[in-house]
Amino acid sequence: MAILDIENLHAGYGQHLVLKGVDAQAEEGDITLVMGPNGAGKSTLFKTIFGLLDPSEGSVTFHGEDITGCTQEELLDRGMAYVLQRSALFEDMTIRENLEMGAYVADRDYDVDGKIEEIYDLFPILEERSNAKAGTLSGGQRQMVEFGRGLMLDPEFMLIDEPTAGLAPKIIDQVFERVQQINETGVTIFMIEQNIKTGLEYSDYAYVLDNGATRFHGPADTILDNPEIRDAYLSENVSYEGSE
Amino acid sequence: MVGSLPLQFGWIEYLNLVPQAFFSGLLMGLVYALVAVGLALIWGVADIVNFAYGEYMLIAMYVTLIGANNYGIDPLFMIPVNVVLLFVAGYVTYKLVIKRVMDAPMLSQIFVTFGILLILRFGMLFVMGPDTQSVETFMFDGAVVIAGLNFSLPKIVTGVVSLVTLVVFFLFLNRTKTGKGIRATAQDPEAAQVMGIDPDYMNGLAWGIGSATVGVAGTMVATFFSMQPELTPTTWTLFAFASVALGGFGNILGAVAGGMVISMVEHLGGVLLNPSYKELYIFLVFILVLIYKPEGILNWGEGE
Numbered sequence A: 001m002a003i004l005d006i007e008n009l010h011a012g013y014g015q016h017l018v019l020k021g022v023d024a025q026a027e028e029g030d031i032t033l034v035m036g037p038n039g040a041g042k043s044t045l046f047k048t049i050f051g052l053l054d055p056s057e058g059s060v061t062f063h064g065e066d067i068t069g070c071t072q073e074e075l076l077d078r079g080m081a082y083v084l085q086r087s088a089l090f091e092d093m094t095i096r097e098n099l100e101m102g103a104y105v106a107d108r109d110y111d112v113d114g115k116i117e118e119i120y121d122l123f124p125i126l127e128e129r130s131n132a133k134a135g136t137l138s139g140g141q142r143q144m145v146e147f148g149r150g151l152m153l154d155p156e157f158m159l160i161d162e163p164t165a166g167l168a169p170k171i172i173d174q175v176f177e178r179v180q181q182i183n184e185t186g187v188t189i190f191m192i193e194q195n196i197k198t199g200l201e202y203s204d205y206a207y208v209l210d211n212g213a214t215r216f217h218g219p220a221d222t223i224l225d226n227p228e229i230r231d232a233y234l235s236e237n238v239s240y241e242g243s244e
Numbered sequence B: 001m002v003g004s005l006p007l008q009f010g011w012i013e014y015l016n017l018v019p020q021a022f023f024s025g026l027l028m029g030l031v032y033a034l035v036a037v038g039l040a041l042i043w044g045v046a047d048i049v050n051f052a053y054g055e056y057m058l059i060a061m062y063v064t065l066i067g068a069n070n071y072g073i074d075p076l077f078m079i080p081v082n083v084v085l086l087f088v089a090g091y092v093t094y095k096l097v098i099k100r101v102m103d104a105p106m107l108s109q110i111f112v113t114f115g116i117l118l119i120l121r122f123g124m125l126f127v128m129g130p131d132t133q134s135v136e137t138f139m140f141d142g143a144v145v146i147a148g149l150n151f152s153l154p155k156i157v158t159g160v161v162s163l164v165t166l167v168v169f170f171l172f173l174n175r176t177k178t179g180k181g182i183r184a185t186a187q188d189p190e191a192a193q194v195m196g197i198d199p200d201y202m203n204g205l206a207w208g209i210g211s212a213t214v215g216v217a218g219t220m221v222a223t224f225f226s227m228q229p230e231l232t233p234t235t236w237t238l239f240a241f242a243s244v245a246l247g248g249f250g251n252i253l254g255a256v257a258g259g260m261v262i263s264m265v266e267h268l269g270g271v272l273l274n275p276s277y278k279e280l281y282i283f284l285v286f287i288l289v290l291i292y293k294p295e296g297i298l299n300w301g302e303g304e
Helices: A044-049 A072-077 A096-102 A114-124 A124-128 A141-153 A169-184 A196-200 A227-243 B010-047 B053-069 B074-094 B107-128 B154-173 B177-187 B188-195 B198-222 B231-247 B252-272 B275-292
Strands: A002-013 A017-026 A031-035 A057-062 A080-083 A157-161 A188-192 A205-210 A214-218 B143-146 B147-151
Touching: A002 A044, A017 A031, A017 A044, A017 A188, A017 A205, A031 A044, A031 A080, A031 A196, A031 B074, A031 B177, A044 A157, A044 A188, A072 A080, A072 A141, A080 A141, A080 B147, A096 A141, A096 B177, A114 A141, A114 B275, A124 A141, A124 B252, A141 A169, A169 A188, A227 B198, B010 B053, B010 B147, B010 B154, B010 B177, B010 B198, B010 B252, B053 B074, B053 B198, B053 B231, B074 B198, B107 B231, B147 B154, B147 B188, B154 B198, B177 B188, B177 B198, B188 B198, B198 B252, B231 B252, B231 B275, B252 B275
Parallel strands: A017 A214, A031 A188, A031 A205, A080 A157, A157 A188
Antiparallel strands: A002 A017, A002 A057, A205 A214, B143 B147
8 A cells, every 4th residue: 555645746936836746656665766857846846745845736645644734743753754865964963963863853762872773783884983073974974874864763654865866886886775775674765866777776666757747657677668768868867877 | 573563561561461461351252252152053043144133232231230220139130031031032033023034035134133223222222312321230349369460350250151151052052952953953954854853943042042142241241341222232243243253154163262362352452552443453353354264263164
């Protein structure tokens, strides 16, 4: 059953409508990929799901309940987490403090330290550098802290916006392996990615957005069989991948 | 080198005056630092410049004056009153006014805080009158001699109170969950929001706490500075701006260093050169920093 259901979603900035009718679903336990050209509305879609933008039309339901209008705290309480695209760590805080911030809205009796230990088990390098300021980390380490911070409240559903953006090609596979690792602990993943070919290898299902609407969707291993998608997005993204 | 300057005293007097000015500068530096961190906090978190900052400080000074001169309440007891009063004033200012221009162009934000400045300044001029007034009683009056140096007791008490307030301020920001939430919002508002931290609440808190710091500072400096509705706030706003610019805009730790430097320049410049131009030295340093190191004398990584 679909854990997340987006229907006819319209949203934008002021008068400027970016999403003009997005339909998408995320199946429980899946890694669902959202792809599309720059400006297609992928990040806007994620911001609208997470309540950072108000939709002007349409709905987002999570576990069958309408979540439009929910605050971020309410969404986190419901088991959602959001890893932003750009590097969004708190630069002058340590790795540990950054992780703590991930549990900011947790109840008083929540075992924050225990959860941090779990994150360290998942990404051991973070424990070694526990007291390092986030500003001193490499791109790959920053991404681990981002993931760890998103996992602090034990989410069952995670929005991940372009986890490989700006990373060296040789560590892109590692990032996807981490996403898969997180997914294997039972977290449903809804992920934007520009490295389409590699991204699809790790995904179960994929959506293609174009100009603010869902253009195609299908199982990840068949979506590139569609010649239209291959021509429109893949050729363009092969060179794009190399330049990243 | 000093010999070529217009000396006001002989060499022997200088030997006494320099350490005197140094320690006075240190004491006053603590209160300048306190004034500066409040402005830096508002600037860093809400990303808005409060031009009416000196007016908020003057409110605390006048409340202290009225308490002391009209009701016989010692200024020291006015600290909690002014902390609460200024916190509420800052918080309400954010909720009623600033919140509406958070996404507006910078020019609109400047005009809004300038409007608040005009209302407060001329409101106080109307209520308190244009004359210069001073607090008449303070339980710590007079001067003490420490190691041959003369210190006014009110300034010592002000330095100590400022230091304690700064320590509490930094413990709050670095050790408490809410304090960390404020820092997180300052560093990356969107990322903080994604963690469930309500940016609107944090902005309001920053305005409240930033204003409460001048609640403490205003109470204390009222014990030895006279006040006037037009001159006093202008002076303190400019001191605060110079300190914050020196420390790197919006950088809270830098603001402490900035306040210290400003105070040292003022006090040592006043002794070594000519005391009439004390403020000129401050602005000379300020302008030089803006020209040659606009990111601030300290780069602690957080400033923007």
